[in-house]
């Protein structure tokens with residue numbers, strides 16, 4: 001049976017914008033010593049915008065962007081949305097194939113177009129010029145995500161998208177640290193980008209370039225180190241990690257799949273609610289003991 005104090009705690013948490021779906025999750029949250037955050041849409045606004053466009057080789061920048069937007073029209077990824085907004089009126093692409101964690105490819109007017117991360121190009125066997133790689137690293141060091149555009153197997157453009165950190169995120173994380181919690185970041189994004197964003201937030205532990213189906217394994221690996229892990233996320237990709245964590249906290253702004261996998265749902269996209277939920281959870285556990 002659910003102890004009465006958990007019911008009381010559940011009511012208090014709801015008043016503070018944290019809706020408890022599983023009482024056991026509230027107890028686990030009280031005992032958590034590590035909070036792992038998804039990046040995109042959880043710590044960042046989740047609406048990246050195109051910030052840089054660099055044409056490569058003899059390619060025309062505008063044409064490369066138009067071709068990229070054409071294949072991205074059929075992708076649901078936040079980066080896809082950024083590109084489509086940047087180049088409205090792009091043509092229709094055929095044979096579009098999304099490769100989760102890597103990118104997307106398709107055919108536009110008879111040309112093969114691929115858009116995605118550097119590891120996607122590695123996978124496609126497309127060679128990159130070392131100076132172009134360095135440019136991408138410089139963009140990533142600013143916290144931007146490099147996006148490569150390949151046309152007919154040749155690099156055509158290097159783009160960057162930037163997704164702002166949520167206002168108040170830094171303060172909310174500082175408050176969690178003051179409660180004695182360690183913080184970590186897990187993302188599919190590039191290592192350098194993830195480290196730059198983590199640095200702005202004061203997060204030291206970073207797991208980057210984690211494939212969508214590997215986030216839960218990353219949580220399990222931390223648990224195997226003896227950590228009691230709370231995971232905070234919003235995406236479809238995050239559902240297995242939310243379920244795997246000792247306490248899963250889903251963003252109320254997130255996908256239904258994430259919300260259903262969470263023990264606790266945070267109203268709005270509010271990261272401050274994490275600290276409030278921890279406070280209520282700890283007070284609740286003290287009442288049980």
Ligand code: ADP
Pocket residue numbers: 039040072075077079080098099100101102103104115116117118145146147187188189190210211212
């Ligand atoms: P995250 O949600 O953390 O960005 P994903 O697993 O969705 O992680 O994607 C990992 C990386 O793969 C992205 O940062 C991006 O570089 C690349 N990627 C995935 N899908 C796309 C896409 N549709 N267009 C461009 N890049 C993509």
Ligand code: MG
Pocket residue numbers: 038039040041042233234235
């Ligand atoms: Mg996310």
